[in-house]
Amino acid sequence: MLNHSLIVRTAPQEVPAACANCGGRTAGICAALDTAGLEEISHETRRTAVRPHDMLYHEGDSAQSVVMLMRGVAKLTRQLPNGRQQVVGFRFAGDILGFTTRRSFASDAEMLTEGQVCRISRLDFEGMLARFPATQRRLIDLCSQELAEAQEQLVTVGRRQAEQRVAAFLIALAEAARRRGQSYDVLDMPMTRAEIGDLLGLALETVSRAFTQLKKRGFVKELGRGRVELPDIPALAAMAEGDIE
Amino acid sequence: MLNHSLIVRTAPQEVPAACANCGGRTAGICAALDTAGLEEISHETRRTAVRPHDMLYHEGDSAQSVVMLMRGVAKLTRQLPNGRQQVVGFRFAGDILGFTTRRSFASDAEMLTEGQVCRISRLDFEGMLARFPATQRRLIDLCSQELAEAQEQLVTVGRRQAEQRVAAFLIALAEAARRRGQSYDVLDMPMTRAEIGDLLGLALETVSRAFTQLKKRGFVKELGRGRVELPDIPALAAMAEGDIE
DNA sequence: CGGTGTCTTGACGGTACTCAAAATCTGTGG
């Protein structure tokens, strides 16, 4: 339980440069590379299509490569001895998964949706870090962001009750969509109640009841198949903070 | 709730170099500096004695300086709107506090014990990062460690019940002592039941009851005033994992 | 020795978990 991983989140719209071999989309760390660096990294990446339930890597596996999630949604989980799982977080297009300074991955990474990933070997990634110091600075920024989210999640799980936790989850989901430049009042939510529960430390039934309540209050509408509308985000945020009700 | 901080933990015994102006103790980032770097940073640090309840910085304050904790124990907390607090973590001698890529600190930092700190202005710290790329690599490693602990804490708060959480807390405390090269079967525990509860998402009474149980089972002995003995760490770890009882 | 802060223990109630069953949705094949 003492191994660890560094899973960083990128902010594409803050990143002007494009990653050569990654379909023209801007992907995280690439922003810190100059032309020579992009040229170099483009020889070292492989692009793959992935489908729901595909495992990107397993907890404990030798961390041979880093994965850039180009399209789709993935979940990071840690297995517990009693057979249950803790969802450590969800990751979206533009995020980097599986970078760690340790030998092995600290969590499972599983796709929730279809998508595409770029893989780069850890050796090449490390080499890139050594040759382009600017990428290191960028990794620190990304890690900083990641850490902030983990701490925020700690507050959610530690000090809020069920309905507040679900509200906080929805706010975080909207914030992630906003950062990717997508609409954030109507957004994709491809995760199941069970997976949300495993993130929030709640039973899936409790998550379901919380959604029912939030829908009754008019804070959430479900538009069918993993798509939700948040008609009043400020009110939802206030509820997550415990300011109302 | 969307600001963030990077608070990194060092591992002194893995760090051969010494920080010139820091009393000969090895302190985190310094390991990545060559002689010129040490010379330079030694001009930029200030040493201060601190006492219990001293605030090292406040959440939201402009992040003007980075704090190296040379001696003592501090807690990092985030305030919640309803007046309660979440303890994000405890920090020990050798840890670096308050480094962030954002403008302001993401948490309060308060001393629990007497101690000593070195301060370096953020500007100088950033300058050092720019001039000595090796320090960036080291910051990434430290951040990686920090993130792993936050995720571990998520598992603890999300999926364990009260007695398991307290057991996991004690194991983490012992692990932190081990990393600092101290004894880990007998160790200092200067935090109150309330502070432990605010870390674990439990009421202080629940923490107290859990300690009573653990003492009855013989997993913990209290040696008076903030000092505990862990006679059977493997059993304690098994309990934290939910393997026994 | 009193005052303050911390810790312990007890009683009670509420939130959320568990177990269970029904309802709804989704995709597949006839």
Place this chain on the structure above:
DNA sequence: CCACAGATTTTGAGTACCGTCAAGACACCG
């Protein structure tokens, strides 16, 4: 297009764990 199987979601009932309130014990300090 419809029927069906499987997965997911919803809802209900009962219970357990933990939070809250309260009182007393204990330790520390002036």
